[in-house]
Amino acid sequence: MIQTQILQEAPFSPHRLNKYASLHTCGNGRTGIRGCHEEAYTDQQRGMFVAGFYHRANATEVTELVNLPDITGMRIELDGESFSLLSGTLMSYQRELRTMNGELYRELVWQSPAGQQFKIETRRFVALAPLALVACRLTVTALGSDAHLCVSTGIDATQTNSGRQHLNECSVRVFDHNVLQGCYQTTDGQQQAIITSRCVIPSGASSSFSAKNRQLLQHISLPLQAGEAVTLEKFSWIATSLDADAGPDNTWAQRCLEALSAVAQQSYGHLLMEHTGHWQHYWRASRVGVESDDPQDQRALDFALYHLKLMIPAHDARASVAAKGLTGEGYKGHVFWDTEIFILPFALLNAPEQARQLLEYRFRHLSPAQDKARRNGYEGALFPWESAFSGEEETPEFAAINIRTGQRQRVASALAEHHLVADVAYATAGYFQATQDGEFMQQTGLALLKETALFWMSRAVRRHHRLEILNVIGPDEYTEHIDNNAFTNYMAHYNVQTACEYLRQSGHQDEAFFRRAEDFLTQLYLPQPDQQGVIAQDDTFLSKPQCDLTAYKTQQGTQAILLDYSRAEINEMQVLKQADVVMLMHLLPAQFTPHCQAANLRFYEPRTIHDSSLSKSVHAIVAARTGQAAQALQFYREACRIDLGDEPHSSDDGIHAAATSAVWMGALMGFTGLDYQSGELHFRPALPQGWRQLQFPLCWRGSRLKVTIEAQQFTLRKTDARPLTVRVNGLSHTFTESLILKGSHDEI
Ligand code: IFM
Numbered sequence: 001m002i003q004t005q006i007l008q009e010a011p012f013s014p015h016r017l018n019k020y021a022s023l024h025t026c027g028n029g030r031t032g033i034r035g036c037h038e039e040a041y042t043d044q045q046r047g048m049f050v051a052g053f054y055h056r057a058n059a060t061e062v063t064e065l066v067n068l069p070d071i072t073g074m075r076i077e078l079d080g081e082s083f084s085l086l087s088g089t090l091m092s093y094q095r096e097l098r099t100m101n102g103e104l105y106r107e108l109v110w111q112s113p114a115g116q117q118f119k120i121e122t123r124r125f126v127a128l129a130p131l132a133l134v135a136c137r138l139t140v141t142a143l144g145s146d147a148h149l150c151v152s153t154g155i156d157a158t159q160t161n162s163g164r165q166h167l168n169e170c171s172v173r174v175f176d177h178n179v180l181q182g183c184y185q186t187t188d189g190q191q192q193a194i195i196t197s198r199c200v201i202p203s204g205a206s207s208s209f210s211a212k213n214r215q216l217l218q219h220i221s222l223p224l225q226a227g228e229a230v231t232l233e234k235f236s237w238i239a240t241s242l243d244a245d246a247g248p249d250n251t252w253a254q255r256c257l258e259a260l261s262a263v264a265q266q267s268y269g270h271l272l273m274e275h276t277g278h279w280q281h282y283w284r285a286s287r288v289g290v291e292s293d294d295p296q297d298q299r300a301l302d303f304a305l306y307h308l309k310l311m312i313p314a315h316d317a318r319a320s321v322a323a324k325g326l327t328g329e330g331y332k333g334h335v336f337w338d339t340e341i342f343i344l345p346f347a348l349l350n351a352p353e354q355a356r357q358l359l360e361y362r363f364r365h366l367s368p369a370q371d372k373a374r375r376n377g378y379e380g381a382l383f384p385w386e387s388a389f390s391g392e393e394e395t396p397e398f399a400a401i402n403i404r405t406g407q408r409q410r411v412a413s414a415l416a417e418h419h420l421v422a423d424v425a426y427a428t429a430g431y432f433q434a435t436q437d438g439e440f441m442q443q444t445g446l447a448l449l450k451e452t453a454l455f456w457m458s459r460a461v462r463r464h465h466r467l468e469i470l471n472v473i474g475p476d477e478y479t480e481h482i483d484n485n486a487f488t489n490y491m492a493h494y495n496v497q498t499a500c501e502y503l504r505q506s507g508h509q510d511e512a513f514f515r516r517a518e519d520f521l522t523q524l525y526l527p528q529p530d531q532q533g534v535i536a537q538d539d540t541f542l543s544k545p546q547c548d549l550t551a552y553k554t555q556q557g558t559q560a561i562l563l564d565y566s567r568a569e570i571n572e573m574q575v576l577k578q579a580d581v582v583m584l585m586h587l588l589p590a591q592f593t594p595h596c597q598a599a600n601l602r603f604y605e606p607r608t609i610h611d612s613s614l615s616k617s618v619h620a621i622v623a624a625r626t627g628q629a630a631q632a633l634q635f636y637r638e639a640c641r642i643d644l645g646d647e648p649h650s651s652d653d654g655i656h657a658a659a660t661s662a663v664w665m666g667a668l669m670g671f672t673g674l675d676y677q678s679g680e681l682h683f684r685p686a687l688p689q690g691w692r693q694l695q696f697p698l699c700w701r702g703s704r705l706k707v708t709i710e711a712q713q714f715t716l717r718k719t720d721a722r723p724l725t726v727r728v729n730g731l732s733h734t735f736t737e738s739l740i741l742k743g744s745h746d747e748i
Helices: 014-023 252-263 268-286 296-311 338-350 352-364 366-375 419-435 438-459 486-505 511-523 550-554 567-571 581-587 594-607 616-625 629-644 657-671
Strands: 006-009 031-033 048-050 074-078 089-098 103-111 117-126 133-142 147-156 167-175 179-186 192-200 206-212 215-224 229-240 289-292 398-401 408-410 461-463 466-468 681-683 691-700 703-710 713-718 724-728 731-735 738-742
Touching (some): 006 014, 006 296, 014 629, 048 229, 117 268, 133 147, 133 215, 167 206, 179 252, 192 252, 352 419, 352 438, 438 486, 594 616, 616 629, 616 657, 657 691, 731 738
Antiparallel strands (some): 031 048, 117 133, 133 229, 147 215, 179 192, 192 229, 289 691, 398 408, 461 466, 713 738
């Protein structure tokens, strides 16, 4: 059994309710349930989300990932007193997410205000198979004298997305005196959800039911004998109209009842055992092991891989990864470039079929992307900056209101943050390099590459006797509407170049396309390094005044600078929200010398606040690759603390999905120098001080590899005997089953 690190919340703090609700989410890539306490707290934001289940409440609202009716809440009364961590006395408390099997576990001893002590244990998991199953268990022991327990639980459809109600309650029923079922429909009538729950209650318990104010509840009442543990198990089946076997026929609700009844024959313990087996399979296939002086490094990696499993909708190519996964309402559950650039590499090198699906998500939405390009006067495909289920642009037109001025700030990303187009192409090329999946290339990849390339060719304009890309936003969102953003121009160039390469290889005949592409490639302006090696982020960046960022850097992630300056003012200063040129160095390292990479890191980092969670890890990677191991480790550990750090509200509305994947990326692409975009596996090991060993699996072109890096040895093992060529520190090695290179990192 692989024992991964547990994620403990200790001690209980009401200030961290929502942070831990996000971190302690249980899920399976299809359903995510926030790790809220069973009992209610005023500020606690419950959440259950199903990948792809979006809805737009009305024309003035933004499409959101629907927060579904809750099934985890329980009102627990002990001798007539409501159990709450905020009343009575907490004698002991332990709450942990067991990442080895995705079980959320809590054990505590509570002394009620009347002085009676109870031991309470709660457990839950969202099954890896079947995906619709959620299991919960409550065990209560009266530690002093006999007592009485009342539990009310069921299906609570008062749940909203921060006040917006997306669902109508269509019917609620109780079957056979023990099964509850609620059928819901989005208010536009387009989608349905059926939630079915069943409690297995101890003998001697009595129960009644109520359906009132959108709450369908079972009320269970039973005596507790002192010292005797009493257990209640609750199983729920979460079905939505996205499921393959969903309605419209009216037997769907019946099938949900049957499906639940089949699994609920088994005990929580039995189902947990099976579920643990699935998680163990995942950990055996994907775990990254680090031997480090600081145990937090392993914890961060286990946390990241746990959440990666939860966020990738491996079951359904119609869904992609939301910016907060399925852990909260943040960013309305929308999909950004985060998926292709931060999350897809993990899928690609562990379960390539999942990376393929993530690309198929874009391919399915080629048509709306082409429409968006046309509407804006371009050719090809302009993928939306934020997308959901339909593939339409979902970026809100305005950001939150400025309550001092009453003005709303327009969000320009949908209009100008076009680099996402090249990011999709970059991921497509990377997928093919790592898999050589010709079928994908024919059916999906070539169309993605060609349509994205066409976009750039039509997007560039002739100015100063060259082609330029004007009025864009690069990854650094504090700098808007700029010309020739280095990141965008280089990525667009890469996009068109790669499209040409693959289209030619496949025998594509469109000569007019190739001529136009050649013209684009030779004439597109690519800002060059100056004498110090610095590449201008855009045409005007270097002429703007610098700003002392010390105060803001200490509060990074909070966007504190926006309290002192308007966005328009920030736009006119050398202030970066997140890595931009440094990001480019990370994605296309082969195009820049190590000296140039280091120079840009040195130049831009002091100008970067890291207000975006996507920034630190990228700095870590570039620092590690340029031989600055100590600085890299510092960036890396700061990146790991984005969700795991002490800040009590850092993750209230969900974990940072891309930053989480970047914990994996930082370890591999930074400290082992892993790069695959060119079609060959490259390593340049540079373990930081305090890391004795780093070990991880990789899936490369159908082979399963195990990489082990130690101070004096680099080992690659393979499970098949096909010859493979890899490059370590620039030197080519071909091997069949294993490659062992002895010596320090520089020597091998
Ligand atoms: O995609 C990111 C963007 O780069 C910065 N703001 C948050 C988005 C979602 O994570």
